[in-house]
Structures are given as structure tokens and as C-alpha cells.
Amino acid sequence: MKKWCVALVSVLLFISLVGCQSKDEKPLNFSGKGDHWSTKVIVKSIGDKKENKKINLTYIGNDLDSVGEFEFKLDAPNGQWGMGAIKLDKEGKFEGETNMNVSEKTSKSNQLVLHIEWANQSEEIVLENK
Secondary structure, eight states: OHHHHHHHHHHHHHHHHHHTOOOOOOOEEEEEEOSSEEEEEEEEEOSSSEEEEEEEEEEOSSOGGGTOSEEEEEEETTEEEEEEEEOOOTTSEEEEEEEEEOSSOOOTTOEEEEEEEETTEEEEEEEEEO
């Protein structure tokens, strides 16, 4: 009887531990392209109220040397993120990342809107989950 009770408690403990594991949610991949910029944003959920957002920007315009310092703002239904006074690398690329508290998780059906300003120019790109 004692062995049976130990076995039952062990099984129940195992089941409760497996049931409490968090699901590994797949990252969401948003992308979009404008006349001068191409971008990807990867959104990873970190618990219920926090997300990691990673942005990859690529200048696809004709005059890379004219860009200089630029800034971007990313609007999402659950918050806004931006950076300013940043520069592209020699290949015309920029990568940035942030962990941010959010009111709700980003969903596949959301659209993100990227605003970029550089050298007295601006562009707005709608990003969709791919």
C-alpha cells in the first residue's frame, strides 16, 4: 500500500509539473517595404505582459551616403518604440532590439506601422505578419 501511495503521489507531481510548463510561442515575423526602406520586425513573447522586439532596417534607396543620422518610430496596437540619432552600417543596414512591457500580446493579425525620418525625408511602411 505504501509503494502504491508513493507511486500515485509521484505521478500526480509529474502531471502537475508538466501542466505548469509554459508554451513555447513561436516568434511573429512582420515585414514591409517602401520606396527607400525595407524592414523586418521579430516579436517574441516574454510572459504575459512583456515582449522582445527586434528590428532590421535596410536602406534600399539610391544614395546611401545621403542618409546620415536617422530615426524611426514603430507603432503597434500594444505600444510604441523608437530610436533617434542612429546610423546605418556600411551595407546600409541597422539592427535594434528592446524588451518592453505591453498591455496585450502582439497577434498575427496585427499591423505594425513604421515611421522613418532621414535627411529631411520621411517614409511610412505598414508591416504585416508573414
